[in-house]
Amino acid sequence: MLTLTLDELKNYLRIDGSEDDSFLTLLIDSAKEYLINAGVPESDSNLYKLAVMLYIAMQYENRDPSARMDGFNFALQSIILQLKDYPTDTTTTT
Numbered sequence: 818m819l820t821l822t823l824d825e826l827k828n829y830l831r832i833d834g835s836e837d838d839s840f841l842t843l844l845i846d847s848a849k850e851y852l853i854n855a856g857v858p859e860s861d862s863n864l865y866k867l868a869v870m871l872y873i874a875m876q877y878e879n880r881d882p883s884a885r886m887d888g889f890n891f892a893l894q895s896i897i898l899q900l901k902d903y904p905t906d907t908t909t910t911t
Contacts (some may be wrong), residue, residue, distance in 0.1 A: 818859045821845060821866055830872050830877060834848070848872040857900045868896040 824842055827833075847860060848869040857868070871893045 819849065819866060819869060820861060820862045821869055826870065826873060830874060835841070837877075841877070844873040845869065845874055852897065852900075854895050856900050856902055857897055860900065862900075865894055865900055868893060869897065905907060 823838060823841060823845075826845065830841075832841075850873055852865070852868060853859065857865070859865070875890065875893065
């Protein structure tokens with residue numbers, strides 16, 4: 818469903834060259850898995866694409882586990898809340 822190409826991602830991250838292509842491909846798959854685990858179904862919406870790119874940017878640009886990523890994290894969490902597939906309550910009360 819997601820139509821994020823490696824070239825689009827590299828342009829977003831401002832990466833020239835192909836040294837990190839396999840790592841970026843791994844991050845694309847990891848981002849999709851992360852969102853699925855967060856309750857966000859895969860989608861072709863631009864907001865979903867942005868969530869994937871934000872997750873990848875966080876992981877790619879902050880490889881130090883002790884690095885603070887509050888700005889990225891807040892933006893990503895906000896998008897996840899908008900995209901999350903919440904169960905609907907089908908019971909009715911009278």
